[in-house]
Amino acid sequence: MALFGKKNANYISAKETKRISKENRKITNEIEKKRNRKNIPESEYITTMKNPENVVEFDNVHTYFFTDIGTVKAVDGVSFEIPQGKTVGVVGESGCGKSVTSLSLMQLVQRPQGQTVEGEIRFNTGDKVYNIVNTPTSEMQKLRGNELSMIFQEPMTALNPVFRIGEQVDEITKLHNPDMSKEQVKARTIEMLKLVGIANSEGVYKMYPHELSGGMRQRVCIAIGLACNPRLIIADEPTTALDVTIQAQILDLMRNLKDKINSSIMLITHDLGVIAEMADYVVVMYAGRVVEKGTASEIFKNPSHPYTIGLMRSKPVVGKKVDKLYSIPGKVPNPIDMPDYCYFRDRCELSCDKCQGSYPGVIKLSPTHEVSCYRYADRPEAGWLANVHPGEGGKTHE
Ligand SMILES: Nc1ncnc2c1ncn2[C@@H]1O[C@H](COP(=O)(O)OP(=O)(O)OP(=O)(O)O)[C@@H](O)[C@H]1O
Numbered sequence: 001m002a003l004f005g006k007k008n009a010n011y012i013s014a015k016e017t018k019r020i021s022k023e024n025r026k027i028t029n030e031i032e033k034k035r036n037r038k039n040i041p042e043s044e045y046i047t048t049m050k051n052p053e054n055v056v057e058f059d060n061v062h063t064y065f066f067t068d069i070g071t072v073k074a075v076d077g078v079s080f081e082i083p084q085g086k087t088v089g090v091v092g093e094s095g096c097g098k099s100v101t102s103l104s105l106m107q108l109v110q111r112p113q114g115q116t117v118e119g120e121i122r123f124n125t126g127d128k129v130y131n132i133v134n135t136p137t138s139e140m141q142k143l144r145g146n147e148l149s150m151i152f153q154e155p156m157t158a159l160n161p162v163f164r165i166g167e168q169v170d171e172i173t174k175l176h177n178p179d180m181s182k183e184q185v186k187a188r189t190i191e192m193l194k195l196v197g198i199a200n201s202e203g204v205y206k207m208y209p210h211e212l213s214g215g216m217r218q219r220v221c222i223a224i225g226l227a228c229n230p231r232l233i234i235a236d237e238p239t240t241a242l243d244v245t246i247q248a249q250i251l252d253l254m255r256n257l258k259d260k261i262n263s264s265i266m267l268i269t270h271d272l273g274v275i276a277e278m279a280d281y282v283v284v285m286y287a288g289r290v291v292e293k294g295t296a297s298e299i300f301k302n303p304s305h306p307y308t309i310g311l312m313r314s315k316p317v318v319g320k321k322v323d324k325l326y327s328i329p330g331k332v333p334n335p336i337d338m339p340d341y342c343y344f345r346d347r348c349e350l351s352c353d354k355c356q357g358s359y360p361g362v363i364k365l366s367p368t369h370e371v372s373c374y375r376y377a378d379r380p381e382a383g384w385l386a387n388v389h390p391g392e393g394g395k396t397h398e
């Protein structure tokens, strides 16, 4: 039959799968063994920031999944910073590695198959700087919730349906403040619920998640996330499950709370409207890599990577009538078998002869605006070209 007769490039025999999984086990066992050592000295994970004004620095981070059909390079050399007190928006197509980047920062990537195999994630608590990649689990547990917290996309799955709201928020406060009395914990929970705009906070304290609306549930999740005044809030599509009016309220709330407790936000979303409203800086990801980053005004006024340009064109503009919204042709390459040239080349309407080369290096268009694209390789502002390493696979450091 034609279906089976032709050799299929995507087909992997059982024998091959067995070989791959054996090899994977060898790699992941070694990493896990190193991670599970007892009494890891601080010198292995305490480090210094490149710029102490930042709360997080992702530096050439590689997070892979070692699966039976091959290695998924979900995050493949990502570098960007989150300055203190600022909101950094991360955008990109589904599957480009946004969530895996944030999970790497929380050390919540599904182990043992998922591992950060290269690079540093530096997190600044104010007193100490942790390289999250090497930080032992016991230390990580102190950072999660206290210094780093996460708000997930689906509030219904993030909350436990069989516990009352009060119990769920109390638990977090208690865990991080073991000296507080029961009354103090409850008072703090009610204060948090009020802070996130729940009017009937005493009543909600006794309710179960199913008794609340979607917007209220997300507010509870935000209250849980903020219970310990974290230095960084990671919000992974926090408003996707909500309708537009509630979305605006929740975004406003997050912005106000961020300023009140003086933290930073890493905001992951598909929605450029949300980014425009919230972000100070924008990071555009494509197939596990950062293809462009800059201040929000640079990205919106002067989108430079063809993928960013496509993203901007595919969003509707009020008052502008179009027959059909633009969509970027083609699809993302297979993450197991990435090409050795620009990952966007085969979908790019602006590709040129130079694009036949290896993956483009990082080109600085301004001190804050960087893009990985050959179209800018010989721009006249040669001063900014000092950092270009063509063919280095987009790495920003040597
Ligand atoms: N546990 C896992 N095992 C294997 N592959 C995984 C796992 N989790 C994620 N991946 C792969 O990693 C890549 C990046 O996934 P990720 O969830 O970060 O995408 P995303 O950018 O957050 O997408 P979305 O916008 O849909 O949430 C995808 O190719 C995905 O299939």
Ligand SMILES: [Mg+2]
Residues within 6 Å of the ligand: 098, 099, 100, 236
């Ligand atoms: Mg995601």
